[in-house]
Amino acid sequence: MYPGSYTETVVDVKLDKNQQFIKDLEDKKRKAREDDQAKADKQRRLRLKLRKSILQRAASIRTTDVGGGADDVESSQPQDETAEAPEEAVTDDERRAKAGAQKKLLQKQQALLEGLKAKREKDAEDAEMERQKALKKKELTRKASLGTTEVPSRMQEALEKFNQAAAAAGSAVSAVRVKKEEKDDVSSLTPDEREKRSIKKKQVEYLQKLADERKQRQVDDDEKNELVRQKRAKVREEALLKHEAAKAEKLAAAAADELTSSQVVEVEEAKPKVNVEAMVSRLSKLKTSEAQLVPEAKDFTSWKKRNGVALDTKVFCLTGWYPVIKETLEKRGWHHNPDRNSPYFDLKWALKSDDLKSVKLNDDQLVNHFLQNTAITTKSGLLHNLRKYATQSYYMYFRYIHAEGMLKRLGDKCRNANALPHVNAGVLDVLLSVCRKRQEILPDDILDNPLACGTDAIHMLFNWGAI
Numbered sequence: 001m002y003p004g005s006y007t008e009t010v011v012d013v014k015l016d017k018n019q020q021f022i023k024d025l026e027d028k029k030r031k032a033r034e035d036d037q038a039k040a041d042k043q044r045r046l047r048l049k050l051r052k053s054i055l056q057r058a059a060s061i062r063t064t065d066v067g068g069g070a071d072d073v074e075s076s077q078p079q080d081e082t083a084e085a086p087e088e089a090v091t092d093d094e095r096r097a098k099a100g101a102q103k104k105l106l107q108k109q110q111a112l113l114e115g116l117k118a119k120r121e122k123d124a125e126d127a128e129m130e131r132q133k134a135l136k137k138k139e140l141t142r143k144a145s146l147g148t149t150e151v152p153s154r155m156q157e158a159l160e161k162f163n164q165a166a167a168a169a170g171s172a173v174s175a176v177r178v179k180k181e182e183k184d185d186v187s188s189l190t191p192d193e194r195e196k197r198s199i200k201k202k203q204v205e206y207l208q209k210l211a212d213e214r215k216q217r218q219v220d221d222d223e224k225n226e227l228v229r230q231k232r233a234k235v236r237e238e239a240l241l242k243h244e245a246a247k248a249e250k251l252a253a254a255a256a257d258e259l260t261s262s263q264v265v266e267v268e269e270a271k272p273k274v275n276v277e278a279m280v281s282r283l284s285k286l287k288t289s290e291a292q293l294v295p296e297a298k299d300f301t302s303w304k305k306r307n308g309v310a311l312d313t314k315v316f317c318l319t320g321w322y323p324v325i326k327e328t329l330e331k332r333g334w335h336h337n338p339d340r341n342s343p344y345f346d347l348k349w350a351l352k353s354d355d356l357k358s359v360k361l362n363d364d365q366l367v368n369h370f371l372q373n374t375a376i377t378t379k380s381g382l383l384h385n386l387r388k389y390a391t392q393s394y395y396m397y398f399r400y401i402h403a404e405g406m407l408k409r410l411g412d413k414c415r416n417a418n419a420l421p422h423v424n425a426g427v428l429d430v431l432l433s434v435c436r437k438r439q440e441i442l443p444d445d446i447l448d449n450p451l452a453c454g455t456d457a458i459h460m461l462f463n464w465g466a467i
Contacts, residue, residue, distance in 0.1 A: 022198055142211045303344040309335050320351030403434040
């Protein structure tokens with residue numbers, strides 16, 4: 001037995017179970033459609049029977065009352081060939097009255113039939129409109145639940161095909177036609193194509209299930225938010241009632257204190273007044289256990305989807321008052337995150353570096369402060385660095401640059417003037433020697449130790465005095 005045979009057997013068993021489940025589901029749907037078709041046929045037969053009976057009654061009344069008709073005369077002659085007519089012929093006035101009554105009755109029946117037909121057409125149109133509205137609502141709910149998630153093209157096509165098939169199954173005739181076409185398609189497909197179709201159908205059902213679950217979660221969240229709002233409203237109402245009660249008590253106490261002495265009045269007036277706004281705001285705050293906030297996003301991408309921000313849009317947040325920075329970033333297409341403590345941002349602009357100590361930054365996040373920056377951002381730090389810095393190399397570099405500048409100016413004068421300018425030969429030799437010193441390659445001990453100037457630095461110092 002090969003090692004992979006057990007895995008293949010398990011896969012086959014799963015496929016068989018899935019195929020059996022799909023087959024049972026199709027049988028249920030087929031039975032439901034057959035029941036609907038049978039009910040529709042029964043109703044149609046009843047309507048036809050009712051219409052036929054009405055028409056037959058109208059025709060019989062018309063033939064018997066207008067003049068008997070040829071068929072009635074011929075049928076009555078064999079029976080009464082030897083007998084005389086027992087009744088006398090009706091007069092013309094009575095015949096006209098009966099004809100008018102029959103005509104009115106026929107018109108009423110026709111009007112009734114037309115009214116029934118119009119009502120049936122209107123009911124059919126209303127049912128079709130309701131079905132279209134339900135389909136549109138379902139589609140909008142699905143799109144809203146999916147958000148900006150892009151469904152792959154194949155899955156989208158399968159979902160559209162499934163919705164079209166469900167819409168076509170609204171009438172019994174189209175349902176039978178769709179079923180026949182599906183049978184023809186399934187019979188013409190290969191086993192691999194059947195398996196792919198079943199997998200695609202399961203994927204579509206799974207996406208629909210996810211959309212329904214998300215919609216249900218949204219409904220639950222809305223209910224929870226509604227409960228929180230009701231609790232807050234109740235708290236505010238209780239606070240207002242307490243305030244009214246306190247106000248009534250105060251008025252009663254003031255009325256009673258008018259009869260007492262002035263000292264008692266002063267004591268009562270010296271009592272602190274009730275700060276209604278502070279009390280209402282304090283009572284309006286719910287406990288942490290009662291506060292039902294929007295659940296935190298899992299990552300930066302889900303936060304952008306939840307707040308309606310494009311995936312390629314940059315996000316920034318501010319901890320101080322920087323209107324110029326905010327307007328400039330928004331003009332450049334950035335999105336402002338009003339939550340100062342939110343971890344979802346690309347750039348965070350803070351007033352103080354202490355605001356960023358508790359922030360854990362990712363590799364793609366930026367802030368306008370960095371730790372231990374006092375060495376270059378404060379006066380004391382700069383002064384401390386300058387005192388510790390070796391200034392000898394700075395002096396040497398300044399002399400090199402000064403000598404090179406003097407030689408360049410001298411060269412410019414020689415090129416621009418018609419006659420050669422007067423130059424001190426000693427100064428020129430010193431400048432050239434200083435520039436040659438710069439081009440020399442220093443030993444390793446001097447490079448490693450900037451304080452080891454040697455005799456060359458001293459010689460340059462003497463030459464510098466000549467300049």
